[in-house]
Amino acid sequence: MSDITKQSLTELVENIKNKKLSSRDVTKAFIDRSEKSEKLNAYITNDFTSALDKAKKFDQKPNFDLKLPGIPIAVKDLFCTKNIKTTAGSKILNNFVPTYESTVTENIWNEGAILLGKLNCDEFAMGSSNETSFFGNVQSPIDRNLVPGGSSGGSASAVAGQLSPVTIGTDTGGSIRQPASFTGIVGLKPTYGSCSRYGIVAFASSLDQAGPIAQNVKDCALLHEVISSYDPKDSTSIDFKRNHYSKELINNIKGKKIGIPKEYRVDGMPNEIEDLWQKGIQYIKDCGAVTIDISLPNTSYALPTYYIVAPAEASSNLARYDGVKYGFRAKGENLIDMYEKTRSEGFGAEVQRRIMIGTYVLSSGYYDAYYLKAQKVRKLIKNDFDEAYKKVDAILTPSTPSSAFKIGEKTNDPISMYLNDIFTVPANLAGLPGISIPAGHDTKGYPLGLQIIGKAFDEQNILNIAYAMEEKINFKNRITDWWIK
Amino acid sequence: MSIDLKTIKHISKLARISVDEQRAEKLAGDLNSIFEFIEKLNELKTDNVEPLTSIAETTLKLRSDEVKSKNIREQIIKNSPQDNEDYFVVPKVIE
Numbered sequence: 001m002s003d004i005t006k007q008s009l010t011e012l013v014e015n016i017k018n019k020k021l022s023s024r025d026v027t028k029a030f031i032d033r034s035e036k037s038e039k040l041n042a043y044i045t046n047d048f049t050s051a052l053d054k055a056k057k058f059d060q061k062p063n064f065d066l067k068l069p070g071i072p073i074a075v076k077d078l079f080c081t082k083n084i085k086t087t088a089g090s091k092i093l094n095n096f097v098p099t100y101e102s103t104v105t106e107n108i109w110n111e112g113a114i115l116l117g118k119l120n121c122d123e124f125a126m127g128s129s130n131e132t133s134f135f136g137n138v139q140s141p142i143d144r145n146l147v148p149g150g151s152s153g154g155s156a157s158a159v160a161g162q163l164s165p166v167t168i169g170t171d172t173g174g175s176i177r178q179p180a181s182f183t184g185i186v187g188l189k190p191t192y193g194s195c196s197r198y199g200i201v202a203f204a205s206s207l208d209q210a211g212p213i214a215q216n217v218k219d220c221a222l223l224h225e226v227i228s229s230y231d232p233k234d235s236t237s238i239d240f241k242r243n244h245y246s247k248e249l250i251n252n253i254k255g256k257k258i259g260i261p262k263e264y265r266v267d268g269m270p271n272e273i274e275d276l277w278q279k280g281i282q283y284i285k286d287c288g289a290v291t292i293d294i295s296l297p298n299t300s301y302a303l304p305t306y307y308i309v310a311p312a313e314a315s316s317n318l319a320r321y322d323g324v325k326y327g328f329r330a331k332g333e334n335l336i337d338m339y340e341k342t343r344s345e346g347f348g349a350e351v352q353r354r355i356m357i358g359t360y361v362l363s364s365g366y367y368d369a370y371y372l373k374a375q376k377v378r379k380l381i382k383n384d385f386d387e388a389y390k391k392v393d394a395i396l397t398p399s400t401p402s403s404a405f406k407i408g409e410k411t412n413d414p415i416s417m418y419l420n421d422i423f424t425v426p427a428n429l430a431g432l433p434g435i436s437i438p439a440g441h442d443t444k445g446y447p448l449g450l451q452i453i454g455k456a457f458d459e460q461n462i463l464n465i466a467y468a469m470e471e472k473i474n475f476k477n478r479i480t481d482w483w484i485k
Numbered sequence: 486m487s488i489d490l491k492t493i494k495h496i497s498k499l500a501r502i503s504v505d506e507q508r509a510e511k512l513a514g515d516l517n518s519i520f521e522f523i524e525k526l527n528e529l530k531t532d533n534v535e536p537l538t539s540i541a542e543t544t545l546k547l548r549s550d551e552v553k554s555k556n557i558r559e560q561i562i563k564n565s566p567q568d569n570e571d572y573f574v575v576p577k578v579i580e
Binding site for chain 2: 095096097099100192193206232235236238239298300301303304305307308315319322323324325326327328329332333334335336337338339340341343344347352353355356357359360363370372373374375376377378379380382414415418430431
């Protein structure tokens with residue numbers, strides 16, 4: 001079968017279970033395509049040799065009861081993988097080899113998946129274009145010199161470019177949903193506490209969540225079902241009854257109430273985005289659901305709040321990178337000088353900028369004015385959603401205020417880069433699940449996504465809505481293989 | 486409000502990141518535009534709002550304090566940029 005890499009995760013699982021394909025066939029096909037796709041720069045580290053060994057072992061002693069039987073999967077290089085280098089896209093972790101495995105990746109290996117490699121991302125997941133990685137920017141499979149979005153840019157490129165059937169990313173302010181939207185695929189940010197943060201290189205601990213990135217909603221539901229688990233090793237992991245998301249997936253959303261928040265109609269938003277949103281509203285109605293105009297009055301304060309909370313938490317989390325126990329170390333005249341030079345040479349410009357912002361807002365005399373203020377506004381933003389969810393079951397918005405942009409277009413203007421996350425950040429601040437699904441193309445032919453935000457722990461509901469809409473939208477991603485000679 | 490070079494130097498010291506003059510000026514410019522954007526929050530009255538300190542409204546669970554990872558000392562030490570087999574090595578601290 002020459003078209004193995006074109007198959008969805010669900011199809012691959014079926015074909016392996018029916019013995020039409022072996023794990024080795026599938027693994028080899030994705031490795032071959034990954035090797036031909038170096039131009040995308042999606043991988044930081046590959047583990048191809050060992051992946052083939054594992055596939056052979058699986059075929060010798062297959063277990064078809066597993067949910068991901070012998071399926072090769074590459075993951076964002078923010079997940080610690082035991083004995084395999086984990087860099088977080090940073091020079092400062094350039095040679096770090098974890099002695100432990102993240103819970104989320106452990107979950108997928110336990111269900112039979114095989115590690116293909118570690119995928120490129122913005123340094124410490126700080127970025128919206130995958131241009132801050134120490135290992136170079138990632139190219140989008142959609143077009144040359146186009147950003148794939150970020151921070152899970154390597155993960156999005158790998159799925160859209162068919163280098164891996166699905167991948168796992170992380171989302172602190174939109175890092176799964178925005179790149180999924182830019183590359184014409186599906187990305188889910190689960191409810192805070194749904195997926196364990198254990199073993200994920202920390203960025204902003206009250207916002208970080210791992211989640212699936214996939215070609216379609218069904219694959220997304222299946223992978224989410226595997227990665228979501230209660231984990232005593234993460235003190236913010238929540239013990240709630242998790243669904244069999246893929247088994248319970250239905251496309252009947254008749255009578256569901258979907259909120260349309262007027263505050264997401266932001267100044268300067270291109271007409272194409274408004275048109276896409278209107279189309280989305282029509283799809284919702286075609287599915288037999290109803291739309292209701294709602295108000296989330298504090299939406300415009302979400303991004304400024306995020307740019308206090310996230311850097312503050314980051315400055316604290318990244319204090320551990322001091323060149324002593326692991327990672328890069330610069331030479332210094334004394335201990336303090338060593339720390340300062342290590343961090344100056346080891347962190348890239350965007351990470352340093354955010355550490356500086358975070359340090360400032362937490363410093364003596366400014367804490368109340370910034371950090372405490374942001375925590376209060378965060379409460380108001382959460383209250384907005386609580387109010388809205390008294391009237392509606394979910395909320396529909398565009399995923400991003402524009403389609404993907406060119407590499408280098410926004411690197412000199414941090415604010416314009418930050419504005420990419422304007423529609424995705426509120427769900428992180430309120431701890432809510434959000435899914436981005438591809439819904440159309442702009443005039444340049446680039447994909448555009450719609451986002452469905454749900455109530456906390458209501459992933460099944462937003463997956464169902466996405467599943468019903470997906471059928472109506474019938475989106476076809478335009479992948480030309482431009483990067484393969 | 487404006488963040489001057491002196492403030493940048495102070496923050497960089499707190500953050501333990503050495504910053505030369507050129508970078509300090511660039512950072513001052515960036516931070517000023519970012520804080521101008523952040524100042525928007527001052528439009529909101531929040532005197533009577535409780536700060537959101539934890540998004541997951543659960544109480545912490547207790548667990549027994551047990552050693553789970555064993556015999557990984559060598560691997561841990563191997564990750565350090567400089568070691569002498571038994572310890573992490575840092576530049577001399579005491580004269």
